[in-house]
Amino acid sequence: MVFASTVGTRLDAANVRRGFRQAVRNTGLDAGKWAPRELRHSFVSLLSDNGVPLEEISRLVGHSSTAVTELVYRKQIRPVIQGGAAIMDRIFKS
Numbered sequence: 001m002v003f004a005s006t007v008g009t010r011l012d013a014a015n016v017r018r019g020f021r022q023a024v025r026n027t028g029l030d031a032g033k034w035a036p037r038e039l040r041h042s043f044v045s046l047l048s049d050n051g052v053p054l055e056e057i058s059r060l061v062g063h064s065s066t067a068v069t070e071l072v073y074r075k076q077i078r079p080v081i082q083g084g085a086a087i088m089d090r091i092f093k094s
Helices: 013-026 037-049 054-060 066-072 078-093
Strands: none
Touching: 037 054, 054 066
């Protein structure tokens, strides 16, 4: 994920965190409990919950393989894995 400044230059990680904390504070939430990484986890969860294949999720988050995605986001990708298991159950019951 790349964030740009108001003049179009790339923001470094510290500036992204600072801006994110300010946005969280503006909502009335405790900024100390939230980090930009929460957006990435939410992104993976939403894709997974909506049936996006693990290979596509892995590519979108920039991982070199699906194994990395599975390791890092095991809880977030559970619906994709469970969906695959249910399909396999249906295949082998026939």
